[in-house]
Amino acid sequence: MDHRHVLRALSGLLIVLFVAMISSTVVSVALPQIIGSLNGTQSQYTWVVTATLLASTASTPIWGKLADLFSKKLLLQIAIGLFVISSIACGFARSTEQLIAFRVIQGLGMGALQVLVQVIIAAMISPKQRGRYNGYLGGVMAVATVGGPLLGGFITDTSWLGWRWCFFIAVPITLIAFVLLTRTLHLPEVRREGVKVDYLGATLIAAGVSLLLLWVTFVDNDFAWLSWQTLAMVGGSVVILGAAVVVEARVKEPVVPLHVVRRRDPALAIVASLAVGMAMFGGAVFLGQYFQIGRGNSPTEAGLLTIPLMLGVLVSSTVAGRLVSRTGKVKPYIITGVVVLTLGFLGLSTIDHETSLVIVSAGMLAVGVGVGMSMQNLVLVLQNTVPLSELGAASGAITFFRSLGGTIGVSVLGAVLANQVGVKIAEGLAELGIDPAASASGGSTLNVAAMPPQIQEVVRAAYGDATGHIFLISAGIALVGVVASLFLTPTKLRDSVDL
Numbered sequence: 001m002d003h004r005h006v007l008r009a010l011s012g013l014l015i016v017l018f019v020a021m022i023s024s025t026v027v028s029v030a031l032p033q034i035i036g037s038l039n040g041t042q043s044q045y046t047w048v049v050t051a052t053l054l055a056s057t058a059s060t061p062i063w064g065k066l067a068d069l070f071s072k073k074l075l076l077q078i079a080i081g082l083f084v085i086s087s088i089a090c091g092f093a094r095s096t097e098q099l100i101a102f103r104v105i106q107g108l109g110m111g112a113l114q115v116l117v118q119v120i121i122a123a124m125i126s127p128k129q130r131g132r133y134n135g136y137l138g139g140v141m142a143v144a145t146v147g148g149p150l151l152g153g154f155i156t157d158t159s160w161l162g163w164r165w166c167f168f169i170a171v172p173i174t175l176i177a178f179v180l181l182t183r184t185l186h187l188p189e190v191r192r193e194g195v196k197v198d199y200l201g202a203t204l205i206a207a208g209v210s211l212l213l214l215w216v217t218f219v220d221n222d223f224a225w226l227s228w229q230t231l232a233m234v235g236g237s238v239v240i241l242g243a244a245v246v247v248e249a250r251v252k253e254p255v256v257p258l259h260v261v262r263r264r265d266p267a268l269a270i271v272a273s274l275a276v277g278m279a280m281f282g283g284a285v286f287l288g289q290y291f292q293i294g295r296g297n298s299p300t301e302a303g304l305l306t307i308p309l310m311l312g313v314l315v316s317s318t319v320a321g322r323l324v325s326r327t328g329k330v331k332p333y334i335i336t337g338v339v340v341l342t343l344g345f346l347g348l349s350t351i352d353h354e355t356s357l358v359i360v361s362a363g364m365l366a367v368g369v370g371v372g373m374s375m376q377n378l379v380l381v382l383q384n385t386v387p388l389s390e391l392g393a394a395s396g397a398i399t400f401f402r403s404l405g406g407t408i409g410v411s412v413l414g415a416v417l418a419n420q421v422g423v424k425i426a427e428g429l430a431e432l433g434i435d436p437a438a439s440a441s442g443g444s445t446l447n448v449a450a451m452p453p454q455i456q457e458v459v460r461a462a463y464g465d466a467t468g469h470i471f472l473i474s475a476g477i478a479l480v481g482v483v484a485s486l487f488l489t490p491t492k493l494r495d496s497v498d499l
Helices: 003-037 042-069 072-091 096-124 127-157 170-184 199-218 228-250 264-284 287-294 299-305 307-327 331-348 357-383 388-431 453-486
Strands: none
Touching: 003 042, 003 072, 003 096, 003 127, 003 170, 003 287, 003 299, 042 072, 042 096, 042 199, 042 388, 072 096, 072 170, 096 127, 096 388, 127 299, 127 307, 199 228, 199 388, 264 331, 264 357, 264 388, 264 453, 287 299, 287 453, 299 307, 299 357, 307 331, 307 357, 331 357, 331 453, 357 388, 357 453, 388 453
């Protein structure tokens, strides 16, 4: 496809990516209000996010593999339909349990949209030129992440709309993208007969990861670290994931191609993506909660306060994308990105509920710059090493591990935050002479507005002070990405679409 036709098709793809991204960022700033109005708990807050990420993670390799076997355009249209239906269902949810269930379905659509957009762009454009278009992708991601919290805050604060429109708003935009792609996207269909998708491997991977995340959520609250429940859940997860590796090694068409991920550069890119995903998703998802519950800001104010994070993503991804296309070199930008990401989280690890917003903004800006420089370029490293016939599976693999990192990060950091908040609230209530066990308002729900003023202050201080701990853990995780990126081979990106 020439540049003009690429741009026409790209317009629809960018809208799809925009919708997939904004569906997360719109909800993130509204989540405290959503969970509060549905009388949900901190664990349910975490699982509204984790459920989507988990479903997206588990399905990503399957969508990637299907993209190698069937019509990429048809798969994208199916994913759009799935996403639209689930978004409408989320908007009508009447309880946190219903919302979590519908978010699982939404996660299936989001996982498909994210990986299929990358696969289709890679099928049209060579790796070297892709850096330029990745700049467009980064820009769209940044606009979605900047505009999402602002839009979510506005919708939540507007009485005649309400938080349910955070889900409904994606529907008309997605339908516009569907029409655009139907008219502009024209790819040659390559069908490979007699090839089967490895559903067993995908099921084992999803089951093993889900069991491990359930253990992270409940350990140290519902049962001890050293207990039969821990042994059963962790041991069971190890056995299931071990079985998944055996299956993937033996089947003809594995969901996660082990022969690709065993190579040095793809393996290092995956480790770095895993770390970046854990740090970014895990850390950023709780910023809206920090501003609203920890500092008492409104949803709109919380959205405005996250602008430095999104501005960093917008500027760094656009600039780095153009420099990568111009030079053909990608390693220096990845290393710089993960180092800046680590420093940003270290800065945020010092915050509490009274920290100057200048310090908080500087930390968020650094995190945004790091994400913008590293995330898409790590995908580019992997795509540069595989032929066109394996592009879907390879892209699905790295997206899978990045999403897996995000899922684990949200779950682990959410569990740490819940534990820290519980301890701090108990200490604060004890200082007021209130028995935490006898107080139903002692943080069991996030409906802070319904609590007495004294308890509100205790809860806000607890959330504000505990957030710094999870950013310190995020910095440690991002450091793993620094180490992995240092060992990448400094190769130049190829000019052709296929090897």
